[in-house]
Amino acid sequence: xxxxxxxxxxxxxxxxxxxxxxxxxxxxxxxxxxxxxxxxxxxxxxxxxxxxxxxxxxxxxxxxxxxxxxxxxxxxxxxxxxxxxxxxxxxxxxxxxxxxxxxxxxxxxxxxxxxxxxxxxxxxxxxxxxxxxxxxxxxxxxxxxxxxxxxxxxxxxxxxxxxxxxxx
Numbered sequence: 001x002x003x004x005x006x007x008x009x010x011x012x013x014x015x016x017x018x019x020x021x022x023x024x025x026x027x028x029x030x031x032x033x034x035x036x037x038x039x040x041x042x043x044x045x046x047x048x049x050x051x052x053x054x055x056x057x058x059x060x061x062x063x064x065x066x067x068x069x070x071x072x073x074x075x076x077x078x079x080x081x082x083x084x085x086x087x088x089x090x091x092x093x094x095x096x097x098x099x100x101x102x103x104x105x106x107x108x109x110x111x112x113x114x115x116x117x118x119x120x121x122x123x124x125x126x127x128x129x130x131x132x133x134x135x136x137x138x139x140x141x142x143x144x145x146x147x148x149x150x151x152x153x154x155x156x157x158x159x160x161x162x163x164x165x166x167x168x
Contacts, residue, residue, distance in 0.1 A: 008156040010066070010149070013168045023157050027164050034118025038161040041139055045156075047163055049144065052114035053089060058082035060142055064156075064163070068145035072115060073107075073128045077140045086110070092126055105130070115148065118165060122148065 007020040027033060036047040039061055046061040051074070060078055079086050089110035097105040108129040115122045125148070155164040 003156070003158050005159050007159065010154040010156070011168075012150045012153055023155060023159070023164075027155050030164075030166075033155075033164040033166045034120060036118050036163040036165065038156075038158075038163055040161075041141070046141070047117070047144070049142070050114075050116040051084065051112055051142075052116065053112060054085045056083065056085050058084050062142045062144040064149070065143050066146050066149055068143050069147065070145045071125050071127055071147040072112070072145055073130050073143040074112075075130050075140045075142050078142060079129070081140075086129065117144070117148070117152075120152075120165070120167065122151075 003019070007023045009016070009018040009020060009024075011018065028035075039046045039048070041061075044063055046063050048059055049062045050057060050059045052058075058078075060082070062072070076086075078084075089112065092109040092111060094106070094108050097107050099105055109126055110129060112125045112127045113123065115125045115127070151167060152165040153168045157164065
């Protein structure tokens with residue numbers, strides 16, 4: 001509840017996080033920003049994004065995670081549900097990550113053709129496929145990480161549950 005009823009600005013151009021009591025007037029009507037509805041799962045917030053590969057497109061909710069230092073992590077169960085052509089993604093590397101409890105997490109880094117966030121399309125994005133030991137036990141979820149988020153200046157409007165993003 002630290003940011004309840006606040007607006008959090010993440011200005012990556014200036015490396016600043018600013019807490020506002022109201023959304024600055026020029027943001028909501030500025031067509032340089034894309035507007036995304038915030039959905040909540042427990043105390044975590046998510047935004048809808050889209051992935052595309054070889055003619056297959058899936059829209060899902062992504063955890064908005066500035067603490068994850070990579071581009072995106074895709075949940076294998078969600079990929080299977082959406083019949084996403086994982087086998088056609090170029091594998092860039094395979095590694096073992098360590099979880100907070102020291103557990104081993106096998107991770108495959110692959111090339112995703114398109115990651116679409118609002119009106120912005122990122123092409124040829126190296127993503128990680130989560131194979132086991134998911135971060136949330138009771139929900140299959142994709143994660144947007146800071147290597148993508150830092151490409152935008154962002155307003156998190158927790159008064160109206162909206163994210164405003166524009167490329168920086």
